Amino acid sequence: MLLFDDYKKQLITKLNTVYKIDDKDAEINTEHGDISIRLFRINDDQEKIRNNLYNILKREAYIERFEINGKYLNVWLKTKLMFDILDDAFQRLGIYPDVFQDAEKALVEHTSANPTGPIHIGRTRNSIIGDSIARIIERTGMRVMTQYYVNDSGKQVLYLYIGHEKFHNTEEPTVENLLDGYQKIYNNMDDSIEKEVSELSKLYEKGDTETIKKIQDIAGIVLSSIMESLKKIDVNIMSYVWESSFIVNGATSRVMTMLENNIKSEGNAKYIEYNGKKIYLTRSDGTSLYFVRDIAYHLYKAGDYDVIIDVLGEDHKEHAKNLSYVLKDLLNFNALLRFVFYDFISLETGKMSTRKGNIVTLDDLYEKTVEESIKVVREKRPEYTNEKTMEIALxxxxxxxxxxxxxxxxxxxxxxxxxxxxxxxxxxxxxxxxxxxxxxxxxxxxxxxxxxxxxxxxxxxxxxxxxxxxxxxxxxxxxxxxxxxxxxxxxxxxxxxxxxxxxxxxxxxxxxxxxxxxxxxxxxxxxxxxxxxxxxxxxxxx
RNA sequence: GGGCCCGUAGUGUAAUGGAUCAUCAUAUAGGCCUCCGGAGCCUAUGAUCCGGGUUCGAAUCCCGGCGGGCUCACCA
Structure with a gap:
């Protein structure tokens, strides 16, 4: 919680002794004053308003001057006062504004990209927004953890694994050959691959640690490269949670039990109905779907944190709505859950797709930006050493x-x-x-x-x-x-x-x-x- | 097709009911270094997608179009 001399609030409180002023009608830093108040909603004689405001405000010590201009009240704060408050804060505390450190713990989940290829600039928007939000809420006094939810059990990652087995199994896995295998799988999709995915999913459901380990190793290679890329722009995610862990520790089955009164079946597949739509929890082969694992994940988050923030692409809006419904209406979830959605970044040539390979990766962007920075620094500061030029460029x-x-x-x-x-x-x-x-x-x-x-x-x-x-x-x-x-x-x-x-x-x-x-x-x-x-x-x- | 989001100068953006000046940049045209770092500052030009409505007041809310994105999976 931020602590500072909130004169806007003080002003409104003062004005409220006579007139009801809505917080929405007070604005700071307008072109007309330091604080401007709209008076449109005051139902009183203009002259009376003027007199009343004058009588209230003339005694307020923080006000340098004020004017009533039509239906607006413009207030200027004392410059010396603002200066002294800043000066005092820095002298005494070294920080402005001060914070009150309360016990609130927040978890910001961001990025959480499927580890199936290098991170592209669209996903990077997620990382940048998420990391900045984490820093901002930490600055307000919260205790913040950032977290990457790693998909190591969904279809995409299984395709990544199968792709490597099929096309590059004689080679050591690298980000490059994994991505190549992944793209090839999508270009050569057939029933046998679907069947293989199903078999692997079943092994997951049984908690087959050997299989899970193999796939995590593959996903881990791509994940490390994503982390390396993000590190270049100073995004360092503090913790990683593997999706499979909720299958292995039984959390997903517990979710199924908790929801049993709401679950319907279609063959062996289980789903919940919401707004006339079916939200599937399990496949007909009994394996769990992302939705149920995400519920388990959120219940896990709520165990440790008061505030849960998910940074998600706009394609997850529907998912988030469904998730909120199940958590809040069916499972008495009581942590504060907030979603931050961001719109996609597209290229001038259209949208990006890792599968199709038309992406600008963060590494591409970073490399070119460094190059350009070096050029500009050399041009403007030719006297700098190479080492210094490089430090600045980075x-x-x-x-x-x-x-x-x-x-x-x-x-x-x-x-x-x-x-x-x-x-x-x-x-x-x-x-x-x-x-x-x-x-x-x-x-x-x-x-x-x-x-x-x-x-x-x-x-x-x-x-x-x-x-x-x-x-x-x-x-x-x-x-x-x-x-x-x-x-x-x-x-x-x-x-x-x-x-x-x-x-x-x-x-x-x-x-x-x-x-x-x-x-x-x-x-x-x-x-x-x-x-x-x-x-x-x-x-x-x- | 149904649902959700977005549409602001040539370009990128701010303002989510409030000020006869709709912000800040970029681009374009001018101007400012004997002076703390010119990667800066100043001036000019230029915009609310279209049509209705609500309101004292609309970029903002409502209705109908148009354009773009997302979504409507036993994917995540």
Missing amino acids: AIASSSIRFNISKVNQNKPMTFRWSEALNFEGDSAPYIMYAYARAKSIVKKIKNIKSIELKDFNEYERSLIKNMFLYPYYLRSAYENLRPDIIANYLLTLVKSFNDFYTNCPVIGSNEEYKRSKIIEMFIKIMDDAAPLLGIKLLDEI
Whole structure:
């Protein structure tokens, strides 16, 4: 839980002593004021409203000034107050906003891609959103675990295994020959393969550890390569849960027992009816399906965590609805379960498919982005050593890839374009990193600053201070809505106001050196706090 | 075909009922370094898919189209 001086809330509370003001009618950081309140819903004489508001607000210590403009109340907060709150927070606690560490434990499940091939940029959207959400909720004081649910028992993975047996069984399994076998299986699908899958599923159901081990080894090879790829963009998933474990430990059979009053049969296949549709739990050969294993998985999650967050592609919306129904309506599931859906990334040539092989992998993207970064750094900073150039290029590549995906609202479809991915100007990670490097560079040059009493702030100083002061509101909103793009857009706003400040307010050697250097130090601290939430790596020199 | 999601300047995006200026970028055309890092700053141009409706007020809500995505498996 975030702790900060929430003046918006205080203002609403105060106004509510006279008029009912809905939280929705209060907005921060509008173009008209620091806090703006809509008065449309107040049913009173305009002159009376004016007088009442005046009487309430004139005594509020945090207000610098306010105006009533038509049906709006615009309030400006005292700049010195905002400055002091930031300064005090950093002096005393080293952090702004502060957090109250409560006992809430959260589990963020993300990525969970079938380990049947290298991770492509569409799936990477899942990883980036999931990892950022984990960082954001951790920042609000929760204890967070991230988890990858590994499919090692579904059809796709069995195909992967059979593909290797059929086409590459004389070779050591590698990501390349496994993917090749997997694609070949889909191109040569016939009844015998289906039968083999069925046989393998039955072995799983019996808990045949030898078979499971063999398939996990194969899946594990692909899984490790996915982890390696994700590591490059600083996504490190903390725990891995194998789907087969719920079959082996009997959890899936227990789910069947728990649901027995709701289960119907069609031959030997079992299903539940919901909204006139059949949700199958087992096949007619008695083997379990993804749905029942996912129920078992969620019951397992609820045993350890208060808040469960699943990051899923939009193709899982229906599944999530069904899952919620079974968990909540049939099984008295009481952990807080939240789904985060994201839309797919497509290519200009159409949608991606691992089976068909028309994908841009994360490795492709990373490699090209690093290459481009090296080129740009060499061009702009020819004096840097190769080692330094490389260090910067890697930071830029990882940050850029993450930022380009994070900045777009997750429920909008995206089209991947190389020209945009490799553009480092404007709304980009390097723009953010560059501002930080500038700030750092000034700090290095600051010498003997004498502390003086601060009074006046010009518009550039004020705007930057205000944007830093308002950070908790954006952080809270990103947390409540599970939306990393809110942090991304906040960072752009913050950096924009820093750049305005930078061009208009000289620091070194000016009369304002003390005040401005304090502002820059705060800026660095806010950046150090906010940028890593999205995996942006800030460097002192770029 | 049924259900769900999306449609905003040439391009990418913000705003999910509120301000006669619909955000921020990019692209295009100009301008700003004897001065803390020009990967920056300033100015100009340019957009709510179409048609109805609800409302004091609609990019936002409702209805009908159009376009794109997802889904409707004994796949995951």
